[in-house]
Amino acid sequence: MSGTSPRAILVTGAGGQLGTELQRCAWPQGYEIVAIDHDTLDLRDAGAIAAMVASRPIAAVINGAAYTAVDKAESDVVTAWAVNAMAPAAFGEACAKAGIPLVQVSTDYVFAGDRQGAWEVNDPVAPLGVYGASKLGGELAVRTSGARHAIVRTAWVVSAHGHNFIKTMLRLAETRDTLSVVADQYGAPTSAADLANVLMRITLRLVEDEDAPTGTFHFSNAGAISWADFATEIFRQSALRGGPSTMVVPIPSSDYPTPAARPANSRLSHNAIHAAYGIAPRDWQVALSDILDELIGATK
Ligand SMILES: NC(=O)C1=CN([C@@H]2O[C@H](COP(=O)(O)OP(=O)(O)OC[C@H]3O[C@@H](n4cnc5c(N)ncnc54)[C@H](OP(=O)(O)O)[C@@H]3O)[C@@H](O)[C@H]2O)C=CC1
Ligand SMILES: Cc1cn([C@H]2C[C@H](O)[C@@H](COP(=O)(O)OP(=O)(O)O[C@H]3O[C@@H](C)C(=O)[C@@H](O)[C@H]3O)O2)c(=O)[nH]c1=O
Ligand SMILES: [Mg+2]
Numbered sequence: 001m002s003g004t005s006p007r008a009i010l011v012t013g014a015g016g017q018l019g020t021e022l023q024r025c026a027w028p029q030g031y032e033i034v035a036i037d038h039d040t041l042d043l044r045d046a047g048a049i050a051a052m053v054a055s056r057p058i059a060a061v062i063n064g065a066a067y068t069a070v071d072k073a074e075s076d077v078v079t080a081w082a083v084n085a086m087a088p089a090a091f092g093e094a095c096a097k098a099g100i101p102l103v104q105v106s107t108d109y110v111f112a113g114d115r116q117g118a119w120e121v122n123d124p125v126a127p128l129g130v131y132g133a134s135k136l137g138g139e140l141a142v143r144t145s146g147a148r149h150a151i152v153r154t155a156w157v158v159s160a161h162g163h164n165f166i167k168t169m170l171r172l173a174e175t176r177d178t179l180s181v182v183a184d185q186y187g188a189p190t191s192a193a194d195l196a197n198v199l200m201r202i203t204l205r206l207v208e209d210e211d212a213p214t215g216t217f218h219f220s221n222a223g224a225i226s227w228a229d230f231a232t233e234i235f236r237q238s239a240l241r242g243g244p245s246t247m248v249v250p251i252p253s254s255d256y257p258t259p260a261a262r263p264a265n266s267r268l269s270h271n272a273i274h275a276a277y278g279i280a281p282r283d284w285q286v287a288l289s290d291i292l293d294e295l296i297g298a299t300k
Pocket of ligand 1: 015016018019037038039041042044063065066068083105106108135154155156157162
């Protein structure tokens with residue numbers, strides 16, 4: 001590519017878990033990541049989104065930003081919909097106009113989670129709360145925008161930075177002898193680094209191959225556990241590293257009331273992403289180990 005300018009990939013949510021990991025990915029030579037944070041672009045401003053995409057040649061957009069405060073969204077409905085639905089709509093329109101692909105990230109919370117098994121990409125959606133509903137709005141906006149797109153639903157995103165369940169558990173363990181954690185909500189954690197790598201692969205295909213698979217895909221790490229199981233393994237692996245740990249008391253969701261209801265079964269099937277892109281996730285325990293290496297330090 002010598003003599004030509006690099007292909008710019010616009011990434012939103014630069015300060016978030018996914019945005020941070022997208023910037024750490026090993027993008028091939030000839031690509032430049034233009035990572036946009038909240039201060040640079042407020043996603044509630046659709047006009048600013050259009051102007052940003054039109055302001056320079058861009059090869060693709062990865063919309064990694066979102067209003068992710070699930071409980072707060074219940075009482076901040078308009079902001080949640082502005083960020084999670086209207087901003088993707090604005091990106092869809094801008095990308096269609098520019099003729100570039102859009103990669104949109106969505107969530108397991110679009111499902112009601114009311115039956116067993118892993119959710120397939122075409123299974124019926126029925127969000128239980130404002131966050132899930134607004135993210136579904138974003139999916140529909142992107143799907144109908146005319147932009148070539150991939151919508152990647154993920155779940156339980158964790159990493160060494162930002163806000164997430166691992167960091168919350170380690171923080172609470174510092175001061176608690178026991179920790180009550182819900183044992184009737186099932187899913188699989190997703191390393192933000194693994195997700196970023198998958199989104200990079202999909203984005204590169206969409207940029208380089210007009211016929212690359214488009215549509216809706218699911219990605220999480222492999223496995224099926226409850227939040228209580230997850231907490232237990234976090235503390236087991238943390239203790240091995242000399243980090244904080246405490247005893248987990250499994251409880252029903254009814255003993256942990258929250259403004260937003262969560263799906264009982266959040267498991268995402270990987271069939272679609274495997275068929276289209278040959279992607280198969282590694283086990284969640286291995287991904288957790290890498291994150292704790294970064295947070296606490298490696299085991300001796
Ligand atoms: N976290 C999870 O467990 C899951 C996440 N997802 C999806 O994955 C994607 C990445 O999530 P993750 O990285 O964990 O999320 P984070 O909450 O870590 O990051 C989200 C980012 O979006 C930014 N943002 C929020 N509102 C605005 C706004 N009005 N204008 C500009 N930027 C804004 C935030 O900035 P600031 O902090 O400054 O507001 C933050 O940097 C999202 O689409 C999310 O819906 C899906 C399933 C699970
Ligand atoms: C802190 C804590 C949480 N919990 C429960 C609440 C909840 O059901 C579960 C996980 O807590 P969180 O606050 O991480 O849950 P939540 O913020 O709902 O996580 C979700 O975030 C959004 C953005 C998504 O898209 C989802 O995939 C999912 O990751 O654990 C306990 O039972 N005990 C505790 O001490
Ligand atoms: Mg949360």
